[in-house]
Structure formats: structure tokens, C-alpha cells
Amino acid sequence: MNQALVQIVLMAIKEQFVSEKAFYHDQLGITPQSWDRWKKGEQGLKTENMQKISLLFTDYEWMMVQKVCRNALFLPEVAANPVSEFQHMKFHVAKKWANSGIAELEFKRDDSSDDEEAMRKPAVTTLKISVNYDFWSYRDMIELRLPGVIQQQIEREKQDLLEWFNENIDEKFPTAY
Template structure:
């Protein structure tokens, strides 16, 4: 797997999981040693394990990751800041979607994911900000998710503006 993709995956794992060990033990169900070997490009993971890792991202995010990886092949200097570039581009795209007036925004808190498989082990106190474009066809929504520190939830609740406006005004500086 291309190192740019690995770096972006590692950033998402660090955002969502207390540690890589917990990610390996509870989510991917592999040994930490196997994980370390995979990160170095020395072993492959099964397609089932790769699909689980890919599930950390929406289809739209996965497409964006592929584009960014391709850019690092064309412009090797971009390899040094691939994660920052991914976050920057996601934020810009989200703002563009919001500016169309067609985007929807939802805040997914810990309480809303209580039944989720991720709640079966220790995790970071985060909220997910989901911005999506719906096209009226089931399964074809474009989704961007932003893992934000849990304190953002209180900041949004205390704000005098609605969620969509808060995102438009604060997303880029808060996320990147």
C-alpha cells in the first residue's frame, strides 16, 4: 500500500482510537507485530482486514485519499505533508458543499454511537461532524466526516449560530 495512504490511515486511527494496540486488538483483530510489519510494507493484510480499515472512511473520503496518493507520485515533495493536505482538502470541499446550500450537517456524539461496535473498548472523547450531499438515490450520498475533540460539542452548543453556520465559520481552523 502506498505510504501516503498508510499515513492518512494512521492519522484517522490516532484520531479515533486510544492507541494502535486497541485498534489492532479490538477493531482489526490482529497482533501488534503483524500491524507493524504491514505499516512497513513487509506483509499484506487479508482483503477482509483491508476492508475493515477502509470502513474508517466514507467512499468519498477514500476516493480523495486515492487522488492525494496519486499526487504524491507526481509531486514527491507532497509526501512530506500528505495528512495536512488531506485535512485541508476535506475542509475546503466541505465548505464548498455547504456554500451550495444543498449540504446537510450532523453532529454524531458518543451517546448516539452507544450501540456501535466501537463502544466495546476504550476510545477517545471525540465527536464526529458529518457533512454530506444527498442525491436522492440510496447509497450514493457523498460523505465527509471530521473527527473533532469532544470539547467542540460544547462549543457548538454554546454558540449563538446553528450547526451549519458554525461549520461554515469554524471548520477549517478547527480541523486543520
């Protein structure tokens, strides 16, 4: 198993779920032993479980994960900290999209069920940055998970979301976890 992938997946789980167990038990339906063996690279996961892991990310983010994993094989600095590389690229691309004027920024509504909501991390705001290419189903998205108070601050201060984004988002912005 590519350890860069494992590290990035663990970061995404930490961002989105109350615990690793909430993810591997409730989402993947596997035992702690199977999860630990996957993390150590001793065994793989079924195709359907790898698909569920990919759902931790948008399609665009999943493509970025694959690129970081590939680069980790060849570049020691990426292999040393793939999570940092992934987060840096995610924020960098989001900022480029926003500054170019082609992106839409909005807070994402939570569409999860009550059962799934109990597993999700509370007090997190998801900022969705998307680019639409005017072809059906071709839309790239990056989601930034931020502390929940951010959305309240922007709405209370009636500040423009793009203005706030440009003032506050850089590669070192603290994540929600």
C-alpha cells in the same frame, strides 16, 4: 505498501481510537508484528482487513485517500505530507459543500457497542457533512472529528450549525486528536 496510505490510516486511527493497538488487535485481530510489517511495507493485509481499514473513512473520504495516495506517487510535495494534503482536501470540500447550500450538517450519533466504545477515543464530536443526490444510497459524506466541547458550545449558545461552521472551519482547524 504505499507509505501515504499508511500515514493517512495512522492519522485516522489516532483520531478515532485510544491507541493503534486497540485498532489492530480488536478490529483487525492481528499481532503487533504483523501490524508493524504492514506499516513498513513488508507485507500486505488480508482483503477483509483492508476492508476494515477502509471503514475508518466514509466512502467519499476513502475515494479521497486513494487520490492522495496516487498523487503522492507523482508529486513530491504530496508525498512529503500526505496527511496534510488529505486533511486540507477534506476541509476544503466540506466547506465548498456547506457554502454551496447543497450540504446537510449534523452531529453524528455514536452507534457503536459498549465493547467498541471502550476502544474509541472519548470526548470527540463528529460533524457529518453530507450531500444527497436524490437517488437511493447515493449520498456523499465527510466526517470531521472535533473536540467534544464544540457540540456543547453550539447547543448552549443556540448558534446555527452552518453559521458556526462557516465562522470556524478552515483548512487549519485543529482536529480532535
